[in-house]
Amino acid sequence: MLKIFTLLLLFASFLFANIGIVSLVEGKATILRNGQTLGANIGDKVENKDVISTQVNSKIKITFIDNTIVTIGKESSLNIEEYIFNTSTKEAKTELNVLKGAFHTITGEIGKVNPDKFKLKTKSASIGIRGTEFYGDENRIVCTQGRIIVLSNSVSVDVPSGNYINIFANQRPSVPLPLENSTLDNIIERLNTNNQSSNNGVDNFNNVPSSPLALEGSTLRTLDNLDNQNSWGNWNENLQSLQDDKNNAILNNSIQNGINSTDNNPAVAITDSSYVQSLMDSANSIQLSFSGTISSTELNPGETIDPSSFISLDIYLGGGSNSVAGNYNFSTNQLRNYSGTFVNSTVDKDGFFASDSSDSFIEGKYYGQNISSVGGIIKMQYPGGITTNGTFSATR
Known part of the structure; x- marks a missing residue:
């Protein structure tokens, strides 16, 4: 009897x-x-509480026993917090946590x-499903x-197929917006591992008919070394920070030369x-916050802009009220x-206008696919009437 009980425990x-x-x-x-x-390695079993991580130019794909498929991209981590699937009792539960990096999920049974x-769960949202394939990044799901x-910042949003929402730190998410192909292209580029084969020497893995993963490519276009373009996301803060700095510099240069956009810098x-307009017409209000710099060509010889100079803007869209608030400070070494x-x-x-009590004002435009930055002209005026003209650029 003890032997049978022991065997049952081992089997369980x-x-x-x-x-x-x-x-x-x-x-x-x-x-x-x-x-x-x-x-x-391919074929290794995964267990509850496993934390799976990838290195540079790497990715790993996990197939759970219910045929749920989760892939994480380069420099990413996935915590399998709890997974239960019992075909006999129909007991089922999945709790996964993308700690960082890129992920792709196709739900199974x-x-x-x-x-x-x-x-x-991700850095800033919790996602529930209804028979689904989805992706996200630090700003979108x-x-x-x-x-x-x-669910983000205590606000729940129902997102149907072909739509996405913007999510923000310490702000309510946006309403669902129609998905455009360009929304995904930059994510695909960031998630390419540039690897030509797996570390186990298995070629064309997704084309093996006996593999559950072959289902991914059956109705969707296949790209070498990429998962399907409709199912990836990324939490790469360092890369995003570098991109924001680059955008700021390009914006400043573009505005100074009277250029509204650059063909080679989408x-x-x-x-x-x-x-x-879709954000402005939405019944729900969102707040977009930007911080950045001010430049001017109206400086004296030897005059330089103090590094502490800044502009900070909050743009409110939707909810029946669209407005801009914020402040700025501009100083130089010549007082x-x-x-x-x-x-x-x-x-x-097409843009916005805002002024203060001393007749200083800004005129700006929105830049980036999802208003990732703003920029324009600024007129700064002393209470006594002396003015200096310049440009500003700011990113979210």
């Missing part, structure tokens, strides 16, 4: 531990399990049996199949006015000093 332990396998590795990946770091028990429920092209708080403003789909 095996079922609990065997929740999925590593079904693809490109580059180098590891599994942190019970304080021990293990190299990840759990999405059909018990969709309310599937949760994937996109649904490409089925529908998802996104990241700083003027925002599509129809997108801005030129301007500052002001913008109290009056007008906003439309």
Whole structure:
């Protein structure tokens, strides 16, 4: 009797531990399990509480026993907080946490049996599913199949297939917006591993008919070394920070030369006015916050701008009220000093205007696909009437 009981315990332990396998590795990946770091290879089993991580130019794909597929991209980490799937009792639960980096998820049987028990957490949102394929990045969550429920900053948003929402730190998310192909292109570029084969020498893995992963390419276009373009996201703060600095410099240069957009720098092209209008017409209000710099060519010989000079703007769109608020400070080494708080403003789909009590004002435009930055001209005026003209650029 004791032997039978022991065998049952061992069998139950095996079922609990065997929740999925590593079904693809490109580059180098590891599994942190019970304080021990293990190299990840195709065919390795994954367990609850495993933390799976990838290195530079690497990715790993996990196929769970219900055929849920999760891929994480380069320099990413996934924590399998809890996974239960019992075909006999229909008990099912999935809690995954993308700690950093890129991910791609296609839900399996759990999405059909018990969709309310599937949760994937990211840096700033929790995602529930309804038979779904989805992706996200630090600013957006996109649904490409089925529908998802996104909870961010205590606000729940239902996102149907073909739509995405913008998410913000310490702000309510946007309303669902129609998905455009260009929304995904920059993410694809950032997620290319540049690896030509897996570390196990298995070629054309996604084309093997017996593999569950072959389903991914059956109705979707295939790109070498890339997962499907409709299902990736990224939390790469360092890269985004560098891109913001680059955009700021390009914006300043473009504004100084009277250029509204640059063909070879789509990241700083003027925002599509129809997108801005959709935010303005939304029943829900969103707040977009920007910080940046001020430049001027009206300086004396030897005069330089103090590094502490800044401009800070909050643009409110939707909810029946569209406005701009903010403040600025501009000073130089020759004691030129301007500052002001913008109290009056007008906003439309093509740009905005704001002024302070001393007749200083800004006129700006929106840049980037999702208004990632703003820029324009600024007129700074002393209370006594002396003015200095300049330009400003600011990023979210």
